[in-house]
Amino acid sequence: MATSEACGSGGNDEGCDPSVKYYRLEEVAKRNSAEETWMVIHGRVYNITRFLSEHPGGEEVLLEQAGADATESFEDVGHSPDAREMLKQYYIGDVHPSDLKPKKGGNKDPSKSRTSKSCWAYWILPIVGAILVGFLYRHFTADNKSS
């Protein structure tokens, strides 16, 4: 019965809105029949059970996407602004941020900065080395001149 979750329970409070219900993708996936049809579009969860028979594009296409993320199919059709407006009446909540995270590429940034750090190391080491060699060279040539 408990289908929605508090956002914080996923261990990630980032972008959480206490007034929004969050659903895990596994919960959405269970609603994949004509008796109960949920789908995700742009990270939002819609209960479209009562819309199935009203859909101008037919019931079949909706059932094919039932319980899944239908963002791509929805966009591929090029739905009108009216169709987008209709979505609001079936909105029941958002996908839990923990389920969205890998898609957003949240893990990419740290690895990016790690890569750029190692780039710096590649730059700095040869420069410091060259400066040291220069000093040593001057030191030895100065010694030779004085003796």
Ligand code: HEM
């Ligand atoms: C709950 C989400 C959806 C709503 C509210 C919705 C609404 C509509 C509406 C109002 C139309 C009439 C044309 C327009 O105004 O754009 C339409 C057509 C159509 N929809 Fe959806 N739709 C939804 C999801 C989907 C999905 C997931 C598919 C995936 C395949 C789909 C496929 C189609 C097709 C094939 C047409 C017919 C287009 C045509 O004949 O030109 N729809 N839909």
